[in-house]
Amino acid sequence: MNYKPRHHHIDAYARAISDSGVGSDDEMLSTPEMATWFRCSTQWFEIGRSKGYGPPFVRLAPQVIRYKRGDVKAWLLPSVSTRQPPS
Numbered sequence: 001m002n003y004k005p006r007h008h009h010i011d012a013y014a015r016a017i018s019d020s021g022v023g024s025d026d027e028m029l030s031t032p033e034m035a036t037w038f039r040c041s042t043q044w045f046e047i048g049r050s051k052g053y054g055p056p057f058v059r060l061a062p063q064v065i066r067y068k069r070g071d072v073k074a075w076l077l078p079s080v081s082t083r084q085p086p087s
Contacts, residue, residue: 018076025070028058034067 017038034055035042048054049065055075058066 014076018073023069025068025073027069028066029069029072031065031067034072 020037029037031042031045034045038044045054049057055067055072058068060066
C-alpha cells in the first residue's frame with residue numbers, strides 16, 4: 001500500500017516553485033537539480049518516488065532518474081489551484 005499524504009509541505013509554496021522554473025518545459029532535470037529548484041532535500045524526491053507521491057519522473061536507466069520540467073509544473077498546478085489561504 002502506498003502512503004499518500006493529504007498535503008505536502010510543497011503545497012504551501014507551489015506557485016512560487018512553478019513560477020521560478022526557468023527553462024524549457026522539455027528540459028530533463030536530475031534529482032539534485034529538482035532539489036535546488038524546490039529548495040528541499042534530494043531525499044524528499046527519493047522517498048516520494050518509492051511511496052508514490054512525488055512529481056512524475058522518467059527512469060532512463062536503473063540508476064538514472066530525470067524529471068521533465070513541464071510535467072513537474074503540471075503536477076504542481078492542483079496544489080496552486082486548490083490551496084486554501086491560511087486562517
